[in-house]
Amino acid sequence: MELRCGGVGSQAARRRMDGDGRDGGGGCKDAGSEDYENLPTSASLSTHMTAGAMAGILEHSVMYPVDSVKTRMQSLNPDPKAQYTSIYGALKKIVRTEGFWRPLRGVNMMMMGAGPAHALYFACYENVKRTLNAVFHHQGNSHLANGI
Secondary structure, eight states: EEEEEETTTTTTEETTTOOOOOOOOSSSOOOOOOOSSSTTTEEEEEEHHHHHHHHHHHHHHHHHHHHHHHHTTSSOOTTTTTOSSSHHHHHHHHHHHHHHHHHTTTHHHHHHHHHHHHHHHHHHHHHHHHHHHHHHOOOOHHHHHOOO
């Protein structure tokens, strides 16, 4: 997999995402030998947990209104006045008839559960990935370790 730098139509330089730092001279800034998606290898467990918690809370918070609408549309006993034709139409109708905050009702409880769950998941994933990378491929990233 490659990451292209440069605009459309320009001679785009390619930089491999495995962190080898090769640059085709097209203006890509090398951020060091680390992959751009990874935390530094010296990152502590608490850093991984914080990153996981923040990512999980943000993802669930953004998707919560859509999930609320989906749940309402899949309900076996919907409100008789609820004639939803699309997700956007349903969200618009819910906000108009029940108030702006209705699709966000319960988001605080979801955050309380998503934060710790994603913190543990992310920290465990990073720890297992680091351990398996050392076992399978001593010099860097192993696709098998990432897949497991």
